[in-house]
Amino acid sequence: MLPPSAPCTKCRLRQMNVFAGNTPEQVSFIQARKVGEVVLPPGATILEEGQKADRLFTLLSGWAFRHKTLADGRRQILNILLPGDLVGLQAKMFDQAHHGVEALSEVVLCGFTRDHIWDVFRTFPDMALDITWLAANEERITDEALLSVGRRTAAERMAWLVLHIWQRTENLDLVRDGALPLPITQAHIADMLGLSLVHTNRTLQALRRRGLFELSGGTLRAVDEDGLARLARSWEKRIPIRPLF
Amino acid sequence: MLPPSAPCTKCRLRQMNVFAGNTPEQVSFIQARKVGEVVLPPGATILEEGQKADRLFTLLSGWAFRHKTLADGRRQILNILLPGDLVGLQAKMFDQAHHGVEALSEVVLCGFTRDHIWDVFRTFPDMALDITWLAANEERITDEALLSVGRRTAAERMAWLVLHIWQRTENLDLVRDGALPLPITQAHIADMLGLSLVHTNRTLQALRRRGLFELSGGTLRAVDEDGLARLARSWEKRIPIRPLF
DNA sequence: CGGAGTCTTGAGCCCGATCAACCGTGGTGG
């Protein structure tokens, strides 16, 4: 745990207009409760499944994912976490993490004091509502994943996932010059979509050959949003504005 | 929309010790914002997918479910809703329902004023936290469903579902004399587990024949919790105490 | 240069989907 390296007023996330702004009063309140930043390498365990975990973080930069595993090692990735997402809210509510969280790329986490949630709820009701918004949004994404895994074919799932990632990262300005660096392997994609690694590979190639996107060297480009949406059968508009906690 | 039929102090849910109690002050606050009760028949649409929906309800009695559908009609049931669950929180946060909600049995819903959420957050921080707890809990359940659908075999999924329903309803005291009336068809089970109707039927019979539970005439009994947990590969402890909003 | 991790491709098989009946029950209208 490092000392606070950046004042919250200068927080990179706070500059972006996808995030709703807080009042100066709120920002200094958050600042006072910021314990520090944590930097973790790719593959690091941020939260261990089943462990007691009462710390709350905001993901400042990098990619991570939530996941659950069965006794014999089968793993399901529940959701991808991107900058601005909260880490450990669920765990905090139950005093125990019912899922694990792992870093995909190098991540920077912003850590808060143990009572931060409670302090926020007592002091700034509108920020409390923002936190609840974030929880609801994470559920919304999980809902979509469940629809995909339960009812879409492999190709449709893949189309949904690529489009989902593309739009979320585009909102966050992670797409530069039409290209997105993807810090994930095909094994991750398989575990997100409930497919085997081999079939994931073949499905991915099929969509690439159909010209729906380009993916090479860990970079995604030339995403045909309309084509993917058509293949995925039903698409929801983006959620552009979101609070920053 | 009917007039309030029962005072909140007499609310059946509030008597049960699975629900954390509120102060008298809070109860009268809720009472003042209760618009009335709605009674709907089995199969009724409580919330329409994609529609604007800014009303919040608590499910007082009966069963319902959240679901999403694809353009061609394929449907995924996301979660079962039981007494005490909130209906429409997600929809409220996004001013639009990203999933539908449908009644399984006759249901009684307790409706609140449009600003209720905001009022609660401003007035009773601890109740606001309870709402967030409920949101997190719903996500936790969806997470488990996603793990099942993504990574468990048909038999394992079925084992998970039966046990999941059994334990949730037992907590709510819906199990009487070891028997639970199940207001769901095999088609519902299929849509929860991401299976076809035919395969759902065969899987169900296989587990019955293995003596893991009895299910006939819409009643579930003789549930072998250990056997089911073993088959489902990994099981989490129950969450006994929960807030009542 | 060896080894680990990731991606790719081939071959065969099986779990679960699909198609198609049939049964029992309960409601409904002639």
Added chain:
DNA sequence: CCACCACGGTTGATCGGGCTCAAGACTCCG
């Protein structure tokens, strides 16, 4: 009263999407 039908459950037969097993290629790194 009963013919009819809708709905839920059941069963058989066949098909195919996706899994498994196996091996090879490529890249990066120590």
